[in-house]
Amino acid sequence: MKRLSLVALVLSLASAFVFLLAGAMLELGPAAIDLRAPVAAHLAESGVTHPVTAVLLNYRGYDTLLEIAVLLLALLAILAVVGEAPVSPSRAAHPVLQALARLAVPLMIVVAVYLLWAGAFRPGGAFQAGAVLAAAAVLLHLVGLQPGWSQLRLRLRIGLAAGFALFLAVAAGLLTQGSLLQYPPAAAGALILLIESGLTVSLALILAGLFLFLSREAGA
Amino acid sequence: MTIAFDLLLALSLLWSGWRTLATPRLDRAIVLFIIFGLLMSLAWARLAAPDIGLAEAAIGAGLTGALLLDAYGVLGQRRGAP
Numbered sequence: 001m002k003r004l005s006l007v008a009l010v011l012s013l014a015s016a017f018v019f020l021l022a023g024a025m026l027e028l029g030p031a032a033i034d035l036r037a038p039v040a041a042h043l044a045e046s047g048v049t050h051p052v053t054a055v056l057l058n059y060r061g062y063d064t065l066l067e068i069a070v071l072l073l074a075l076l077a078i079l080a081v082v083g084e085a086p087v088s089p090s091r092a093a094h095p096v097l098q099a100l101a102r103l104a105v106p107l108m109i110v111v112a113v114y115l116l117w118a119g120a121f122r123p124g125g126a127f128q129a130g131a132v133l134a135a136a137a138v139l140l141h142l143v144g145l146q147p148g149w150s151q152l153r154l155r156l157r158i159g160l161a162a163g164f165a166l167f168l169a170v171a172a173g174l175l176t177q178g179s180l181l182q183y184p185p186a187a188a189g190a191l192i193l194l195i196e197s198g199l200t201v202s203l204a205l206i207l208a209g210l211f212l213f214l215s216r217e218a219g220a
Numbered sequence: 221m222t223i224a225f226d227l228l229l230a231l232s233l234l235w236s237g238w239r240t241l242a243t244p245r246l247d248r249a250i251v252l253f254i255i256f257g258l259l260m261s262l263a264w265a266r267l268a269a270p271d272i273g274l275a276e277a278a279i280g281a282g283l284t285g286a287l288l289l290d291a292y293g294v295l296g297q298r299r300g301a302p
Contacts, residue, residue, distance in 0.1 A: 052271045115274070123270035131278035138286050207279070211287055 047188025048120040056125065057192045061181035065171060068164045068199060075160065075206045075213075079152070082213055092144035101143040108136040116200050120189065126196040130203025137208035149212040160209065163202025167195050226266060233259050246295075250288045257281030 039051050039059065046054035056064050092098070112132040119125030140146035149156070170191055171181050183191050236259060240252040257280040264273035 123274060125271065128271070128274040128278055131275065131283060135278060135282045135286070138283065142286065142290070207283060211283070211290070214287075 045185040045188070047183060047185065047190075047192050050119065050121050050123070052123070053119045053125055053192070057195060058181075058183060058188060061171075064199075065164075065167050065181070068167060068202065071203065071206050072160065072164050075209050078210065078213060093142070098143045098145060101139050101145060105136045105140060108132050108139075112136075112200065112204075116196055119196060120193065126199035127203060129196075129200045131207060133200065133204030134207035134211070137204070138211050141212055146212070149209065156205065159201055159205045161202070163195075163198040163200075166198035170195055229259065229263055229266065233263060246292055250285065250292055253288065254281050254285035257285065 039055060042059075043049065043051060043054055046058040048054050048058070112129040115124040115132060116126060116129040117124075119129070137146060141148065174180075174182060174184075177184065233256065236252055236256040240249055240256055243249050243252060257276060260280065261273040261277035264270070264276055
């Protein structure tokens with residue numbers, strides 16, 4: 001009897017909380033700041049025609065700069081924990097799976113390049129393109145065609161840092177314009193494409209590295 | 221028609237989220253998590269945010285799912301050969 005009343009109490013409190021939350025959600029007023037109009041008004045000067053890319057790489061470029069810095073830092077922390085270890089030979093998957101991966105990976109690379117290019121005028125962009133490229137590397141690793149990464153060669157180090165370094169170099173070069181990452185409108189489109197290309201390569205390597213550095217101990 | 225689709229999507233999101241947390245088997249939970257991610261990217265697309273939908277499908281469902289499956293494989297190997 002006591003337990004039943006306890007259950008009833010909990011149920012009534014929980015449902016009251018749910019009603020409260022639903023009420024609060026329905027009562028939400030309009031957002032205090034509406035930036036849609038200014039974004040649309042300055043789209044012509046941003047160098048791209050897709051508003052999301054304009055916000056990510058032009059109006060709020062330093063957010064994206066710090067995002068790639070955080071991702072690089074995450075990978076460095078993982079490397080510091082895992083260290084360099086001998087790589088175990090990856091076991092080969094079924095030949096049908098391998099053939100499928102061989103067919104799929106070129107398509108994924110094409111999709112990634114398309115996403116990078118399409119980011120200027122429709123949904124897409126460096127992060128999605130990098131994720132698709134990283135997924136291709138992971139796919140190759142899972143079917144046994146790409147061994148896990150055991151050591152940081154110079155080329156890999158350069159690739160990992162290139163996106164951040166390129167972004168930082170553009171930001172430093174533009175400091176003379178006034179504020180950080182204030183592109184001149186005439187060159188904005190080319191600069192954004194340059195930064196996004198660097199970001200795609202580095203993001204792909206970082207995201208694939210999160211996987212390939214961690215999974216090399218599979219046999220250990 | 222669209223309202224029916226949206227309702228179905230919301231219901232299947234809730235259902236797959238619940239099953240992901242409640243299922244006792246780890247492998248099923250991972251597969252359900254991937255399904256949840258794919259449904260989530262559909263939901264983002266329906267909310268007129270295809271950018272987030274693309275990122276969710278690639279990172280949330282694809283990369284994270286592969287990482288979880290790989291971790292599950294390693295766990296299984298360690299259990300099998302102690």
